[in-house]
Amino acid sequence: MSAELIASLAEHPWIDAAHAEGGIVRLRPARAATAVRPEPGPLVAEYLEHWGEVYDFTYSAGSGPRSDEPDFSGWKSSETGEPFSTEHMTDWVDRTVDLVLAHSPRFVLELGCGTGLLARKLGPHIEGYVGTDVAQAAVDRLAAEAEPGRAHVRAAAHEVAAPAVRAAMARRLSRRGPGLRAAQFGDPAFPQRRLSDRRGGGRVTAAVSRWNPRGG
Numbered sequence: 001m002s003a004e005l006i007a008s009l010a011e012h013p014w015i016d017a018a019h020a021e022g023g024i025v026r027l028r029p030a031r032a033a034t035a036v037r038p039e040p041g042p043l044v045a046e047y048l049e050h051w052g053e054v055y056d057f058t059y060s061a062g063s064g065p066r067s068d069e070p071d072f073s074g075w076k077s078s079e080t081g082e083p084f085s086t087e088h089m090t091d092w093v094d095r096t097v098d099l100v101l102a103h104s105p106r107f108v109l110e111l112g113c114g115t116g117l118l119a120r121k122l123g124p125h126i127e128g129y130v131g132t133d134v135a136q137a138a139v140d141r142l143a144a145e146a147e148p149g150r151a152h153v154r155a156a157a158h159e160v161a162a163p164a165v166r167a168a169m170a171r172r173l174s175r176r177g178p179g180l181r182a183a184q185f186g187d188p189a190f191p192q193r194r195l196s197d198r199r200g201g202g203r204v205t206a207a208v209s210r211w212n213p214r215g216g
Helices: 003-010 042-060 086-101 117-125 136-145 163-174
Strands: 015-021 024-029 107-111 128-133 150-154 184-187 193-197 202-206
Touching (some): 003 015, 086 117, 107 117, 107 163, 117 128, 128 136, 136 150, 150 163
Parallel strands (some): 107 184, 184 202
Antiparallel strands (some): 015 024
8 A cells, every 4th residue: 555545545534544554554534524413524424325325225115105014124134134034023013112102102203213113003002203214215105104193204313303303393292282292212223222311301212123043
């Protein structure tokens, strides 16, 4: 690796430092490039755009609105690359819904709603729901169902305070009287656990679908 190339990499605005070590180029990204707040840095923005495109393609190829069967598009084992079994996914959905409903929420904000696996199960038990997802295809499909009390907004997880999300939440909260605040968050992207949301007076429910092909 030439010194000129290393120097050129180090001058890139997204890179804070670059050096060669044992034939391997090691880069340290600039903080501004990887910032999340108040606005995503360019590296984070490009990463999110990429995953939005990936899931747009994945969800566009899945089942359409009003399908009688749950759409498990995109759910694959990171170890084998194979899709999770229907039995495994059905069990995960049921367990996650039970975790959320255990706190008797009136309102749910779901980060990463995907194809609506949780939304459809939670709907009959709650008064209001807002789901966000980085994939526009997922948001459009769920919005087309036009279920009462439900809204879907294109937003990444870190954009939970974005104007579009706040507006959707405010509309659902205002219809159900004063004193109602976000009670539950369901996000399959985090380890399965419950976290107290002291600022909102509600709770966070997070769950991840894990599968060990060896049966563990």
